[in-house]
Amino acid sequence: MFNDSVIIFRKELKNIFKDKRTIFAIFILPLILMPVIFSSISYVSTLQEKDAEENVYNIIIENSGDPVFEDMLRSSLQFSENEDEYNADTDLRIVFPKGYRPGDISTVKIYYNSLSSKAKYAADVIAGILNSYESSINQKMLESHGLSLSELDNINTEKIDTAPEESQGTDFLSMMIPYMILIYIFSGSMSIGLDTTAGEKDRGSLASLLVNQVSRSSIALGKVFYVIVAGLMNSISSFLGLIIAFSINSKFFGDGVFGGNMNIFTLSNILTLLVSLLTLSGIAASLIVFLGSLARNMREASGYITPIYIIVIVMGVVTMTMDSTMGTGLFFIPIINSVFSMKEILTNQLNTVHFIISTVINLGFISVLVYFTSKLFNSERIINTI
Amino acid sequence: MVEVKELYKSFPGKKGKKTDVLKDINFKAEPGKIYGLLGPNGAGKTTTLRSVATLLKPDKGTITVNGFDTIKDAGKVRSIIGFLTSDMKLSGNLSPKELMYFFGELNHLKEDYIKKRITELSDYLGMNDFLDKPIQKLSTGMKQKASIAVSIIHDPEVIMFDEPTNGLDILASKIVVDFLYDYKKSGKTVILSTHIMSEAEKLCDSLGIIMDGTLVENDTLENLREKYSEERLENVFFKLASERGLLKNV
Ligand SMILES: Nc1ncnc2c1ncn2[C@@H]1O[C@H](COP(=O)(O)OP(=O)(O)OP(=O)(O)O)[C@@H](O)[C@H]1O
Ligand SMILES: [Mg+2]
Numbered sequence: 123m124f125n126d127s128v129i130i131f132r133k134e135l136k137n138i139f140k141d142k143r144t145i146f147a148i149f150i151l152p153l154i155l156m157p158v159i160f161s162s163i164s165y166v167s168t169l170q171e172k173d174a175e176e177n178v179y180n181i182i183i184e185n186s187g188d189p190v191f192e193d194m195l196r197s198s199l200q201f202s203e204n205e206d207e208y209n210a211d212t213d214l215r216i217v218f219p220k221g222y223r224p225g226d227i228s229t230v231k232i233y234y235n236s237l238s239s240k241a242k243y244a245a246d247v248i249a250g251i252l253n254s255y256e257s258s259i260n261q262k263m264l265e266s267h268g269l270s271l272s273e274l275d276n277i278n279t280e281k282i283d284t285a286p287e288e289s290q291g292t293d294f295l296s297m298m299i300p301y302m303i304l305i306y307i308f309s310g311s312m313s314i315g316l317d318t319t320a321g322e323k324d325r326g327s328l329a330s331l332l333v334n335q336v337s338r339s340s341i342a343l344g345k346v347f348y349v350i351v352a353g354l355m356n357s358i359s360s361f362l363g364l365i366i367a368f369s370i371n372s373k374f375f376g377d378g379v380f381g382g383n384m385n386i387f388t389l390s391n392i393l394t395l396l397v398s399l400l401t402l403s404g405i406a407a408s409l410i411v412f413l414g415s416l417a418r419n420m421r422e423a424s425g426y427i428t429p430i431y432i433i434v435i436v437m438g439v440v441t442m443t444m445d446s447t448m449g450t451g452l453f454f455i456p457i458i459n460s461v462f463s464m465k466e467i468l469t470n471q472l473n474t475v476h477f478i479i480s481t482v483i484n485l486g487f488i489s490v491l492v493y494f495t496s497k498l499f500n501s502e503r504i505i506n507t508i
Numbered sequence: 509m510v511e512v513k514e515l516y517k518s519f520p521g522k523k524g525k526k527t528d529v530l531k532d533i534n535f536k537a538e539p540g541k542i543y544g545l546l547g548p549n550g551a552g553k554t555t556t557l558r559s560v561a562t563l564l565k566p567d568k569g570t571i572t573v574n575g576f577d578t579i580k581d582a583g584k585v586r587s588i589i590g591f592l593t594s595d596m597k598l599s600g601n602l603s604p605k606e607l608m609y610f611f612g613e614l615n616h617l618k619e620d621y622i623k624k625r626i627t628e629l630s631d632y633l634g635m636n637d638f639l640d641k642p643i644q645k646l647s648t649g650m651k652q653k654a655s656i657a658v659s660i661i662h663d664p665e666v667i668m669f670d671e672p673t674n675g676l677d678i679l680a681s682k683i684v685v686d687f688l689y690d691y692k693k694s695g696k697t698v699i700l701s702t703h704i705m706s707e708a709e710k711l712c713d714s715l716g717i718i719m720d721g722t723l724v725e726n727d728t729l730e731n732l733r734e735k736y737s738e739e740r741l742e743n744v745f746f747k748l749a750s751e752r753g754l755l756k757n758v
Contacts, residue, residue, distance in 0.1 A: 129613045133602070140601035140642065326595030330659060333561050333591045334614040335583060505563045506519065 123343070126336040130344025131351075134318060138352065148310055148352065149359045156302075156363030157370055164371040174243035180204050180211050181244075185218040190258070195251050199244060213241050216248060224259050286470060293469065299364050300464040301438040303357050303399070304457070308434050310356035311406040312427055315349040319414030320423035329505065338499035346404075346411050346492055353403035361399070386470045394477055395467050401484035402460040408491035415498050437461070453479040456487045509697055510537040510560055510666055514569035517555055529555050533569070533723050535716045537699050539665070542692045544712030545701040546745065548754065552721040553701040554593070557668050560699070561591045573666055587615065590664035594674035596655055601642045604635055604654040608661050615662040622661070629657045633687070649680035656687055666697040673707060685711060705742040715741075717748055724748055 138144055179201040183192065195201070204212055215233040222228055230252055234245040261271045322328045331341060410427060417423035434457060441461045453459040459480035466472045498504055517530040530552050537543035545553045558564045560571050562582040571578040573585045598607060605626055612622030630636050633653045638646055643654060652672075660667060669688065673681040688711055692698045702708055708715060708729075715732060717725040725732060725748065729741065736744045749755050 129610070133606075133610045136606070137600045137602050325597040325599050326593055327597065327599075329558075329561075329563060329593055330591060330596055330611075331614070332563060333586050333589065334611070334662075335587060335616040336614045502564055505558065 123337055123340045126340035127344035127347060129336065130341055131347045134345065134348040135351065138314070144314075148314075148356045152306065152356070152360035152363040153366065154363070156360060157367040160364075160367035160371050170239060171243075174240045176200070177240050177244075178202060179213045179240075179244050182212055182215045183218075184215065185220055185222050186216070187222065188224050190224070191251070191255050194255055194258075195248065198251055199247050201244075213238075214244055214248065225263060295368065296465040296468040297442055299361065299468055300461040301442045302364060303360060303464065304402070304434060304438045304461060306360040307353050307357045307399075307403055308406050308431055311349050311353040311403065311410050312431065314352045315345075315407055315410030316414045316420060316423045316427065318345050318348065319411055320417045320420045321414075323418065324420050332499075332505065338504075339496035342411070342415070342496040342499045343492060346408050346495065349407035349411055350400070350403050353407050354400055357399045357403060358396075361395075386468060388470075391467050391470065391472065394472055395464065397477075397481060398460050398463045398467065401481055401488070402457070404488040405456050405460075405484055405491075408488045408495065412491050412495045412498070415495055415504060450476060450479065454483055456484055459483060509539055509574055510543075510699060511572045512536075512556070512560065512569070513571070515556070515559060515566050515571060516568040517552075517559060517564060518567055529721050530559070531721045533716075533718070533721075535723060535726050537666075537697050539697045540692060540695045541713040542688060542698040542700055542711050544708045544715045545699065545718060546703065546705075546708055546715055547701075547718035548703065548749065551718045553718060554670055556718070557591070557670050557699065557701055561589060561668060562586055587662065588665045590659040590662070590667040592655055592659040592667070592669045592672055594671040598643045598651055598655055598658070600644060603638075603640045603642060604630070604646075604650075604657060605639045607643065607654065607658050611658045611661045617662055625661055625663065629661070633657055633683075648676060649683055652676060652680050652683055656684070660691075664696070666699070667691060668699040668701075670701045671703070672700070673702070673704065681707075705740070705745060709741045717745065719748065719752055719754060724752070 177200070179199060181201045182204045186192070192203075201213075213234070215231075217231040217233065219226070219228045219230075232245050232248050232252075234241040236242055257271060264271055264274070322331070332338065409430065413426040413430070414423045417426055437457055438461070441458060444462075452462055453476045459476075463472075463477055463480050466476060512533055512535050515530055515533040516528070518526040518528045521527040533552075533556060535543065545556060547553050555564065559566055560573065560578065562578045562585050565579060574588055576584045576588070578585050602610070608626050608629065609622055612625065617625070626639075630639050633656060635650070635653050635657065638650050643651060646654065669684070672684045672688075676684070685707060688698055688700060692713075700708075700711060712729060714728045715725065716723050725744075727735070732741070732744050733739060736747055738744050738747070746755070
C-alpha cells in the first residue's frame with residue numbers, strides 16, 4: 123500500500139514542480155515577500171516618526187505668562203504659536219488655568235486629536251516638557267530654601283531582565299512567526315489540497331484514478347503525503363523569509379530580536395521546530411484533503427474550507443499575544459498546540475512534556491483524518507460526488 | 509465479454525427516499541463487437557457504465573467481465589477494463605508520456621512493458637510530435653489522443669467509453685471513432701455510450717436503448733430497423749421516446 127501511495131505522491135509532486143508559477147508562489151515568494159512587507163512597515167514607520175519630529179505644529183498656548191515654558195518647548199518641538207482663535211489649522215492647544223503663575227498648583231490641559239499620529243507625538247513631547255518645566259520650578263523653589271532637587275531624588279530604579287540571555291528579545295519573534303506560519307501553511311495547503319481533490323473531480327479525472335490496481339486507501343494516503351510535503355516546504359520558506367525579514371530590520375524590532383541573537387537556532391531547536399511544522403502541515407493537509415474529497419466540486423469545497431480557515435485565523439490572532447509559557451492544557455488542542463510549541467521553541471524554553479503531548483495529539487488527529495479520508499475513498503460516496 | 513444481469517441501482521434521494529436509477533438492466537457485450545448504449549440525458553448510461561467499471565455497487569443483479577464478478581473480483585476486472593469518460597480533462601504540466609507512465613504504474617505494469625506500450629501507442633495514435641509537451645498546452649484533439657492512450661495503457665480486453673466525442677469537433681471526433689473501430693477489429697469488447705445517432709449507426713453492432721433507467725430495446729441495428737420499419741436510427745429513437753411520453757416534456 124505504501125509503494126502505491128508513493129506512485130500518487132511522486133506524480134503530484136512532479137506535476138507541481140513543473141509549474142513555475144506555483145513553485146514561485148509557494149516556495150520563492152515568501153522569501154521575497156516577508157522581507158519586503160516587514161521592511162516597508164519599518165520604513166514607513168521611521169518615515170512617520172521623522173515626519174512627526176520635523177513637522178511645524180500649529181499650537182495655541184493659553185494663559186501661560188511664562189516664557190521659560192515656551193523656550194523649553196521650542197527646544198524640542200517646532201511650532202508656530204497661533205495667537206488667534208482656535209481654527210481648523212490648529213494642531214494642539216495647551217491650556218493653563220486662568221491667571222496662572224509659575225509655582226501655582228494647577229492642571230494643564232493638552233488638547234490633541236488622537237487620530238493624528240503627529241498630534242499624538244506632539245502631545246507626548248508636550249507632556250514631557252511640562253514635566254521638565256515642573257522640575258525646573260521645583261528646583262527654584264527648593265533653592266530658595268537652600269536645597270537641591272537631586273537631594274530629594276532618593277530612589278532610583280533599574281530593571282534587569284532575568285530571561286536566559288539567548289531568549290531575550292525573542293518575544294516579538296514568538297508572537298509573529300507562529301501566526302504568520304499558521305496562516306501560510308493553511309492558505310498554501312488549501313490551494314494545493316483542494317486542487318488535488320475537488321479540483322480532480324471538476325476535471326473528471328478522479329474516476330480514471332479509481333479504476334486500476336492501486337487501492338483507494340493508497341490514493342488517499344498519497345494525496346495527503348503530497349499536500350503535507352508541499353505545506354511543509356511552504357512553511358519552511360515562509361519561516362526563512364521571516365528570519366530574513368527580521369534580520370534586515372533588526373533595528374526596528376529591537377536590538378535583541380535578531381541583531382546578535384541567532385543563538386536560539388540550536389540543532390535541537392531546529393529539529394523540534396521542523397517536527398512542529400511537519401505535524402501542523404499534516405493537520406492542515408489531512409483536514410483539507412478530507413473536506414476536498416467530501417465536496418462535489420471546487421466551489422462546494424471552498425464553502426467547507428472557508429469557515430475552518432476563519433477559525434484558524436482567529437486561533438492565530440487570539441494566541442498571538444498570549445504568553446509562551448502557558449499551561450499544559452493548551453497542548454492538547456491541535457493547531458493551538460503547534461502555535462505554543464513554536465512559541466516555546468522560539469523563546470528557547472521548550473518543554474519536552476509539552477512537545478511530546480502536542481506531537482502525539484497531532485499525529486493522532488492526522489491518523490483519524492487519514493482514516494476517514496481513506497474510508498471515504500473506499501465508499502461509493504467518492505464517486506457519487508463526482 | 510461483459511454480461512449484465514438484472515441490474516438494479518438506486519441513489520439516496522431527498523428526505524431519505526431512494527430514487528431508482530436503473531431498473532432490471534440486462535445485456536451482453538461481446539468481443540470483436542461494439543455495444544452501444546443509447547439514451548437521453550439522465551437515462552442511466554453513465555450509472556450503468558460506472559457499475560460495470562466497479563465504481564458503483566449494484567443493489568441487485570450481477571455484472572461479469574470475462575467471467576469475473578465486478579464485486580468479488582473487482583481488482584481483476586479493473587485489470588481488464590479501460591474506462592474513459594467525456595468529462596475527463598487531462599490537465600497539468602505532465603506530458604502525455606509521463607501520464608501514460610503514471611497510469612502504467614497505477615496498473616502495476618512492469619517498467620519495460622510500460623515503455624513498450626508508450627512507443628506502441630504513440631505510433632499507433634500519432635502522438636510522437638507532442639509526446640513530451642505539457643498536456644495543458646495541447647489542442648483538444650491531442651488531449652483526446654492522450655486520454656485514449658492513458659486509458660488503454662494496460663491493453664485492456666474491454667473498453668468502455670462514455671460519450672467520448674462530447675464537445676469535440678468532427679476532426680477530433682474522428683480520432684475517437686476510428687480508434688473504436690480499430691479496437692473492436694482487434695477482437696476486443698467495446699461498450700460505447702452516446703446520444704449521437706449517426707455515430708451509433710456507424711459503429712455499433714448491437715444497441716441497448718435506455719430510457720428512464722429501463723432498457724427498452726436491446727438488439728442489433730438491422731433488427732431494430734426492421735422492427736420499427738425505419739431506416740434511420742434517429743426515428744427509431746423518437747418512436748420509443750414518444751411511446752413513453754418523453755417528447756412532451758422536452
Ligand atoms: N450519485 C448520484 N446521486 C443521486 N442521483 C444520481 C447520482 N448519479 C446519477 N444520478 C441520477 O441518476 C440518473 C441517471 O444518471 P446518469 O448519469 O447515469 O445518466 P446519463 O444517461 O449518463 O445522462 P447524460 O446523458 O446526461 O450523461 C439521473 O437522473 C441522475 O440525476
Ligand atoms: Mg452520462
